Amino acid sequence: MFGDLVLKNRSYRSFDMTKRIGEENLKKYVDLARITASTANLQALKYRIVHTEEECAKALSCTKWAGYLKDMQIPPADHNPTGYVVICCDTDITNNVTAFFKDTGIAAQTILFAAAEDGFGGCMIGSVDEAKIKNELSIPENMTVTLVVALGAPDEKVELTDFEGDIKYYRENGVHYVPKRSLEDVLI
Secondary structure: OHHHHHHHOOEOOOEOOOOOOOHHHHHHHHHHHHOOOOHHHOOOEEEEEEOOHHHHHHHHHOEOOOOOOOOOOOOOOOOOOOEEEEEEEEOOOOOOHHHHHHHHHHHHHHHHHHHHHOOOEEEEEOOEOHHHHHHHOOOOOOEEEEEEEEEEOEOOEEEEEEOOOOOOOEEEOOEEEEEEOOHHHHOO
């Protein structure tokens, strides 16, 4: 059921590196993302798949994770993602990159739902050193990095909690807690 998939699709920040996500899985996820809705049907998004250990290390070095958990190493040592999809907007197609942020979100969510269906998980990462990741992964100059999706086999527990005045996620006893506003709080 779709609702179960939504609940299973959390932002994971710790992964079992012995269970690698393969290139074919990543291509399958991008194939699904490429057929989702596109602003003016321009299809301006392009995708850089990252799956080798060497390239995964490069991608990780270009990202910053879990801003609320400043005193922790995230992901923990030896619990890194085993794949990434770097989502870019092709400026040869459009110079209005911000118009494609919606497309980026749709594509990223599609990738994460597909991964969750396969027993994987991931995290959308917006805090990226764009110049560095473009250099490290040989991404062409006409591409603007809009988001990075980190993927792998989650090895952490993520629990949703009721919002009680603070939206900051936190960790206790190895569990990652994410406060969510109630349905009544979000309906206007």
